Amino acid sequence: xxxxxxxxxxxxxxxxxxxxxxxxxxxxxxxxxxxxxxxxxxxxxxxxxxxxxxxxxxxxxxxxxxxxxxxxxxxxxxxxxxxxxxxxxxxxxxxxxxxxxxxxxxxxxxxxxxxxxxxxxxxxxxxxxxxxxxxxxxxxxxxxxxxxxxxxxxxxxxxxxxxxxxxxxxxxxxxxxxxxxxxxxxxxxxxxxxxxxxxxxxxxxxxxxxxxxxxxxxxxxxxxxxxxxxxxxxxxxxxxxxxxxxxxxxxxxxxxxxxxxxxxxxxxxxxxxxxxxxxxxxxxxxxxxxxxxxxxxxxxxxxxxxxxxxxxxxxxxxxxxxxxxxxxxxxxxxxxxxxxxxxxxxxxxxxxxxxxxxxxxxxxxxxxxxxxxxxxxxxxxxxxxxxxxxxxxxxxxxxxxxxxxxxxxxxxxxxxxxxxxxxxxxxxxxxxxxxxxxxxxxxxxx
Numbered sequence: 001x002x003x004x005x006x007x008x009x010x011x012x013x014x015x016x017x018x019x020x021x022x023x024x025x026x027x028x029x030x031x032x033x034x035x036x037x038x039x040x041x042x043x044x045x046x047x048x049x050x051x052x053x054x055x056x057x058x059x060x061x062x063x064x065x066x067x068x069x070x071x072x073x074x075x076x077x078x079x080x081x082x083x084x085x086x087x088x089x090x091x092x093x094x095x096x097x098x099x100x101x102x103x104x105x106x107x108x109x110x111x112x113x114x115x116x117x118x119x120x121x122x123x124x125x126x127x128x129x130x131x132x133x134x135x136x137x138x139x140x141x142x143x144x145x146x147x148x149x150x151x152x153x154x155x156x157x158x159x160x161x162x163x164x165x166x167x168x169x170x171x172x173x174x175x176x177x178x179x180x181x182x183x184x185x186x187x188x189x190x191x192x193x194x195x196x197x198x199x200x201x202x203x204x205x206x207x208x209x210x211x212x213x214x215x216x217x218x219x220x221x222x223x224x225x226x227x228x229x230x231x232x233x234x235x236x237x238x239x240x241x242x243x244x245x246x247x248x249x250x251x252x253x254x255x256x257x258x259x260x261x262x263x264x265x266x267x268x269x270x271x272x273x274x275x276x277x278x279x280x281x282x283x284x285x286x287x288x289x290x291x292x293x294x295x296x297x298x299x300x301x302x303x304x305x306x307x308x309x310x311x312x313x314x315x316x317x318x319x320x321x322x323x324x325x326x327x328x329x330x331x332x333x334x335x336x337x338x339x340x341x342x343x344x345x346x347x348x349x350x351x352x353x354x355x356x357x358x359x360x361x362x363x364x365x366x367x368x369x370x371x372x373x374x375x376x377x378x379x380x381x382x383x384x385x386x387x388x389x390x391x392x393x394x395x396x397x398x399x400x401x402x403x404x405x406x407x408x409x410x411x412x413x414x415x416x417x418x419x420x421x422x423x424x425x426x427x428x429x430x431x432x433x434x435x436x437x438x439x440x441x442x443x444x445x446x
Contacts, residue, residue, distance in 0.1 A: 026297065033293040034286055036303075036310040039134040042094065044079035046072060049315065050091045051134035053154045055285055056292045056317040057346070057369065060257055061091040062152045062159040064141060065101055068117055068180055074098040076180070084143065085115050085124045087152060088179060089159065089257055090211070093318045095350065097399065099205040099392060101180035103213050105253060107163040109146045109170040111240040113227040115179070123174050136293075136314060137285030153282040155272035156322055161253040162278050168248035175215065177237040184208065186237045193220035196239065197262045206395035210331065211257055214265040218252035219243045252278060259393065260337055264325040271326040292317055295365040316358055320373065323347040323393070331394045333384030343375040343419075349388045351404035359408045363415050370412050371419035377405045378420060381428045389438065401439035403432035 042049030052063020065088050066081035067073030074095050076088065086106030092099055108123040116122020124145075131142035139152040151162040165171045175196070177186040181204040188198040199212045221241040243251055256269025273281055293313055300306055324330035324345040332338045338345075351359075362370050377387045387406075390399035406429045413422070433440075 027299045029294070029297050030299075032290060033297075033310055034136045034289050036306045037136050037289075037293070037314045038307055038311050039136070039139075039314065040079060041308075041311045042315065043075070043077055048072065048074040048095060049093050049318075050075040050077045051132075052077075052087070052091065052139045053137050053152045053159065053285065054091075054318060055137065055154055055156050055288060057320060057322055058154065059157040059322045060089050060154050060159050060255075061093075061100075061318075061321075062087060062089050062154050062161075062255075063091045063139065065104060065179065068115075069098065071096070071098075076101050079129070082126055082128070083116075083124050084127050084141065085117070085179065086174070086176060087150065087161065089213075089255060092348065093315065094353075097205045097397075099181065099209070102200055102202070102209075102211045103215075103255065103257065104174075104176040104179035105161060105215075105255075106174045106176070107143070107146070107148050107150060107161075107165070107251070108172050108174060109148075109165075111172055111223075111225055111242065113174065113176075113238045113240070115176065135286070136289035138282050151278070153278060153285055155281060155285065157258070157268035157325065158254065158256040158272045160273065160278050160281055161255070163251045163253070165245070165248060165251065168245050171219075171243040171245055171251065173217075173241045173243070173251070173253065175239045175241065180204075181209075183237060188226065188237070188239050190224045194218075196224070196241075197265070199262065205397050205399075206392040208335065208395060209393040210259055210335075211393075212260065212262045212265045213258075214256045214262060214269050216254045216269070217241065217243070219245045219249070258325050259323060259331040260325055260329045264327070264329060268326050289314075316361065319348045319350065320346040320376075321348045333380045333391065333394055333396065335394055336383070338379070338383070340379070344369075344372045345379060346373060346376045347391060347393055349373075349377075349391050349405070351389060351408065352400040352402055355404040355407050360411055363412055363417060367417050368419075370417050374409055374412060374417075374420045374425065377409065378424055378428055381431070386435070387428050387432050398438075402443075403435070403438075403440065405429075406432050 039051040050063040054061040065076040065085045072078050076091050086104040088101045088104040090100035090102040106123045112123050114122040116124040125143035127141050133140040141150050147166040149164040177200045181202040184201040186200045190196050194217045196215050201210050221243050223242045225240040227238040256265040258264030328339045330345045381387045390397045409425050
């Protein structure tokens with residue numbers, strides 16, 4: 001329903017506010033389109049959105065976490081909250097079930113492994129929206145309890161944290177692998193005084209989600225202090241990094257993630273960020289968002305209309321999410337590693353929501369990605385036996401009824417978007433329409 005509302009509103013604005021000119025003249029923007037986007041829209045009420053930094057259809061969503069559970073904590077953030085537990089690297093937008101919140105990092109002024117949710121002293125901190133900034137590809141906040149300034153920006157599969165501590169003493173960063181979801185397995189390994197790697201396998205909406213990471217720091221850490229392993233776990237799942245920073249320069253933490261392996265995370269970080277500065281990565285991200293939003297330019301004297309429109313256009317590009325490394329490898333629905341040669345592989349297809357309005361919009365402004373999406377459907381059919389209904393990180397969630405990959409393919413085909421094996425697509429569509437699960441037996445009968 002939310003997607004239908006967005007699409008109808010978009011068409012209304014197009015019909016009423018796009019200046020009618022001759023065919024050789026396009027609408028022109030009066031200023032940067034990202035300046036109209038308000039990422040806080042949807043973070044209150046039951047919107048379930050997050051304000052942090054991400055790229056269009058990107059793998060990483062680097063955002064603050066203010067909630068550990070609950071229906072209105074699905075995205076990890078709610079505007080009514082006034083405490084931050086830290087900043088994790090994956091988040092869902094607009095969903096009705098929670099997951100993600102992987103690899104949480106929190107700067108603080110003490111070696112402490114408790115997050116503070118139990119009422120005892122912890123690494124969480126109070127914050128104020130007055131000292132919080134959210135833009136496409138960028139997020140900033142001041143942590144009141146520790147007087148630390150945090151800035152975040154991203155590339156597609158990697159990101160950078162920037163911390164400004166109040167003094168050169170007691171500069172810590174807590175890395176927490178047991179934040180939010182049930183952990184199936186986790187490991188942290190020290191590579192050097194400026195690098196740690198590891199993985200986190202978790203169980204939530206996706207019953208077996210696997211994520212690997214590489215973390216590189218701008219300053220060496222004196223100690224690598226790990227918390228005792230939780231019951232039943234062989235490895236510690238939290239670590240405290242104590243930085244050596246005599247000049248009190250900003251501390252930068254670069255993070256690469258992968259669903260494949262640590263080497264994939266390393267390649268993603270090197271290939272996307274490498275030696276680039278925070279400001280260079282931020283500029284690239286925001287330039288990319290500007291180009292994304294320019295796919296539809298409206299002219300209007302009503303600033304509120306533009307804010308609503310471009311914030312909706314922003315949310316339209318938050319998912320599906322890229323789910324392959326820079327070398328083309330990805331984890332398929334059989335949890336095995338595959339390699340994509342001719343298309344980008346995606347996850348987070350909320351198809352029962354999105355087939356009505358968002359995917360028809362993609363056939364207009366994202367035709368190449370529409371081919372990628374359909375090729376992804378067919379790959380998932382090969383790997384797991386069915387096309388996705390609501391898939392999440394190489395897992396079929398079994399959420400919702402129907403077979404909504406089918407109308408997405410049919411719509412694209414009828415509009416001439418056919419960059420996929422058409423016979424294979426028809427076979428997969430027929431297979432989807434002849435199952436008995438998820439309400440289809442009654443649908444066929446009645």
